[in-house]
Amino acid sequence: MVDLPFDVDDPRLAAAAWSRVAEPPDQHAGALVDNLGATEALGWLTAVAAGRVDPGGEPWVRAVAGWVPRLENLDIRRELDTLDRLGGRLVLPGDPDWPTPLDDLGVERPLALWVRGGAIVQGRAVALVGARACTSYGEHVAADMAVGLAEAGTTVVSGGAYGIDAAAHRGTLGVDGVTTAVLAGGVDRLYPVGNTRLLEAVTTSGAVVSEVPPGSVPSRNRFLARNRLIAALGAATVVVEAAWRSGALSTASRAAQLSRPVGAVPGPVTSMASAGCHRLMREQGAVCVTEAAEVLELVGVAGEHLTDDDRPVPAGLLDDLDPAARRVLDALPLRGSAPVTNVARAAGLPATEVRAALGHLELAGRARRTGSTWARSR
Amino acid sequence: MVDLPFDVDDPRLAAAAWSRVAEPPDQHAGALVDNLGATEALGWLTAVAAGRVDPGGEPWVRAVAGWVPRLENLDIRRELDTLDRLGGRLVLPGDPDWPTPLDDLGVERPLALWVRGGAIVQGRAVALVGARACTSYGEHVAADMAVGLAEAGTTVVSGGAYGIDAAAHRGTLGVDGVTTAVLAGGVDRLYPVGNTRLLEAVTTSGAVVSEVPPGSVPSRNRFLARNRLIAALGAATVVVEAAWRSGALSTASRAAQLSRPVGAVPGPVTSMASAGCHRLMREQGAVCVTEAAEVLELVGVAGEHLTDDDRPVPAGLLDDLDPAARRVLDALPLRGSAPVTNVARAAGLPATEVRAALGHLELAGRARRTGSTWARSR
Known part of the structure; x- marks a missing residue:
């Protein structure tokens, strides 16, 4: 009874x-x-x-x-009292601040969210996850991406763990962005203990969230279960560093199950901390992402966040020329000058065409005439 | 006349x-x-x-x-005399040692090959290319891949340039493998001059090859034209390092035009020398490859060269357990022991199921009974 x-x-x-x-x-x-x-x-x-x-x-x-x-x-009521003392609140499906992307989980949607902080997600969210045992390269990239995402008005969701998660939260906080941590255990004990300060700061930004009540321990199974929430909250999931087997890969595969795009950050093939990311690209069709703009492209509506294809690149000498002009410029002697017939022979082009190309090159300041011979312009 | x-x-x-x-x-x-x-x-x-x-x-x-x-x-006859003095030979389409993969170039097939060395390709070939301005990381990976490919009996084709090309040739030579260099200029002047010794060594392995006769200078256009030969000789083309714009990308795009698989080696997103590789993955559908076995997978017939999915990984505590056993093991107290009812409550599973799982865990040496309570095995 x-x-x-x-x-x-x-x-x-x-x-x-x-x-x-x-x-x-x-x-x-x-x-x-x-x-x-x-x-x-x-x-x-x-x-x-x-x-x-x-x-x-x-x-x-x-x-x-x-x-x-x-x-x-x-x-x-005991757990709710605890939450209350922490200044937290319970958020249920259908509540105004319930993150509706979680509904895509269907019958695996959480039954409630125990929340400390403000809005769980503001605008669009991206999940930025990765290994606890990361490298300084991974930390650097995670923080950089978080900054770029935050500056574009994206909520950065992660798991509050050491390593990549912490770098993602920290990067976002550093530019006063919105970041949310989804914990495996109760929100009364901020876990891991070494991240207590960081997670307290997260509650002043986005929120610290759990689907299990205060007092619940962060057991292994709960980490796996928690990963589905991170994947569902993000419009895309990006794995920054992960070993060949890593919990971050489970978040990525949950995201893929939800038909959310998955990005992976490449790294040195000699770094075991990137092996899981490369595996995601090879085996799971994860998209190679190297900067925040490319992540935004994953989640943007078409054309909204295109990366800058006009990023500055060193212009080659022959870049803006048509193929014939390129061959003619290429055929001009490196020193001194040559008559059109010689240039034509070197270029393997008809003399008439060489003459026309030389005219264009002269106008473009790339070639100059000296009497009856032609030379490169310096 | x-x-x-x-x-x-x-x-x-x-x-x-x-x-x-x-x-x-x-x-x-x-x-x-x-x-x-x-x-x-x-x-x-x-x-x-x-x-x-x-x-x-x-x-x-x-x-x-x-x-x-x-x-x-x-x-x-002058150019052929030069070739003869160098111990070289002319190879024409239809000759027994003509590399038939070049025929896929159609009307852009070379009209002749001027060859110094032995067979141009022995068995299957892979093109390993990349930037001249590479990093020591890129050199290391190129040499490593070349070694792996050579040891698998693959001819390593490259362009004889400084940087990645040289590392690919050197790696192959280091394990007495077969490597071939396709030059943009005539085979009489081994270019670049700093690679003379290396290219001489290449002639004792595979061959140094050009489609233009001795005396031809290696002009810019000829480098671009040459790239199609490298792409066509390789059953796949792998770019190890390449800047955002790089000649190696033209080789990759020629390979793609020939419906040959293209691989790209990832690197740090902070390295400009890997930007072209990441671009190939993002924009051209290049496959992320991190080691020779993955390159062989690109060119192998199905199942011939599968990578080792059983590569050693650290086994997790819960790895080989069914989901129920995993939850039960997870629910056992970290210290001391607990009765079945407590374990069932912690696991959120029926007591009958918990008892069955504990039996399995006991047989597997993962849990032990002490009177009426259960504990983890150490």
Whole structure:
């Protein structure tokens, strides 16, 4: 017999309770709450737990058996009090500040978000993730990209971990951009401890967010589950550095499952910290991205954020010439001058065509006539 | 009136003469020699030059006007003597040692190859190219790849230039592999001068090759023309390092035009020497390649050269477990032990399932029972 000590008909309490009862991602809980609403679903669960209702088929028997042990001693008001003391708030699907991109997760959509800070996402978001064990190159690139994304008004989403995640948050904060950290454990204990200051700063920017209530430990499975939220919040996911096997790759593959573009930052082939990025490009069709503008191209509507193809490049001597003029200029002696017939022979072009090309080159200041011979202009 | 001082009915002399008369790539010369044969084509040209025959339409008038100046003082026996003194040989389309991949160039196929050394290609060839102004990273990767390709019995083709080309040749020579250099100028003057020793060593391995006769200077246009030969000789072309604009990119785009796979080696996004490689991946669909095995995959028949997906990686604690066992192991306390009901609550799984998983974990040596509680195995 289960008798919950809080008002199970309060939809916010019921939703919060579900985020404690079901271990994410839980497709059965997602489907149940989607279809019945959190309060009715919780009523059904307590009735099943009390033996008053039959749960239905085998999958539901199994799901309920996973939930029931967590009904014991469940008083979600405690976790909500903790959140309240931290100045946080609960955000539920359908709330005005619910990030609707999460709805693409379907029945794996989180049942609630426990939030410290401001808006979870402002405008468009990009997930910038990568290895904890990164190199200074990776940190540098992550921070640089975060700066560029933030300056373009993009929210930078990451996981609050050491390494690439921290560099992404820091880079964004450095230009007063908006950055959000999605944690695997409760938002009451900012994890990892060494990033406490950083994550506190994140709460003053975007938000620190979790789908599990305060008090929940950041277990391995929760890191994997959390990665789907990062992937879903980002209009694209970019992996900055990742070893051949890395949690960041799971975020990338969740993004790909959601049909979100995935970018990978190249690095030296001699760096194991880039092996996962190269693997993503080779095996998963990730797009090679080297700067923020290229990331924005991934998420922009067509033409909105094209990279600058006119970026300054050293102009070659023959660049702006038509093929014939190029051959003629090429055929002019490096020193001294030559008559048209010699130039024609060297160029392998008709003399008439060589004469015309020399005229153009003269006008362009690339060749000059001296009597009956031609020379390069200096 | 043109009167050539050599036997224009000798097919080898005629073909050699055409390789002097037509500036490559010359589609008219290619089509003419393909259709009439070199001797008849040369006879036709001298007749046109003498005004005895009408060249035909405007394009042919134009082509002939480019060839005629080079008929003056043409005695191709001089160039063949030079080649002979260098121990070289002329290789023509249809000869037993003609590299048939060049035939894919159609009317831009070279009219002759002036060769110093042994076989131009032995077995399968890969073109390994890149910037002259490369970094030590690029040199290192080029040499490494060349070694891997050579050890797999692949001929490494490059352009004999400083930088990446030289590293590719050197790497191959270092393991007694087969490497071939395609020069833009004549094979009598090994260019660049600083690579003379290296190119002499290349002649003892594969070959040093040019489509223009001895005495021809390596002009800019000839470098571009030469690049198509490198691209055509390689079953794939790999660019190791290249600036945003680089001659190596022209080789890559010729390879793509020939439907040959193109690989690009990633590098730091902060290195301008890798910008062209990243551009190839982003804009031209080049495949990211990080080692010789991945290059071999580009050229291999299916399954022949798969990279080793079982390359050693650090095994994670949860790697070889099914999802339920993983959650249960994750839910066991880090220190001390816990009864099944607690583990079930932490895992969010039914107690029956937890008991089964604990049994498996015990057999696998990952968990141990102490009385009625369970703990992680150390």
